[in-house]
Amino acid sequence: MTAGQISDGAQELDAPVPQPLHPVTEARLGLLMRRGFDEGAAIDLAHRLAARDGDLDDRRLCVECSRLQRDGVCFAARMQWMPGVSQFLTPLPTTFQRCSFFDSALKA
Numbered sequence: 001m002t003a004g005q006i007s008d009g010a011q012e013l014d015a016p017v018p019q020p021l022h023p024v025t026e027a028r029l030g031l032l033m034r035r036g037f038d039e040g041a042a043i044d045l046a047h048r049l050a051a052r053d054g055d056l057d058d059r060r061l062c063v064e065c066s067r068l069q070r071d072g073v074c075f076a077a078r079m080q081w082m083p084g085v086s087q088f089l090t091p092l093p094t095t096f097q098r099c100s101f102f103d104s105a106l107k108a
């Protein structure tokens with residue numbers, strides 16, 4: 001707006017209105033941030049998870065799993081539930097994979 005123009009408030013109406021997050025996305029963001037991701041990284045990862053779901057891809061991230069411990073070690077491995085796997089396994093937390101020991105950290 002230049003000097004002398006009168007605002008009719010239309011600019012304010014054109015401003016984007018924040019949309020409420022889907023409950024699953026909101027829960028994921030909370031989980032990811034509790035697990036140490038900053039907000040931007042958590043949002044990026046939540047988008048990747050939503051895209052995965054949209055593709056009906058059944059792979060998971062260890063960071064979604066209740067068995068991933070704070071020190072990065074997998075609890076299932078530590079308990080030696082995984083034959084042939086070191087009990088000090090530190091899986092890649094943000095790599096999509098299939099794991100028969102996956103247990104969602106987000107309970108319904």
Ligand code: SF4
Pocket residue numbers: 060061062065066067068074075076077091099100101102103
């Ligand atoms: S149980 Fe599987 S999915 Fe869960 S943290 Fe361990 S390796 Fe990752």
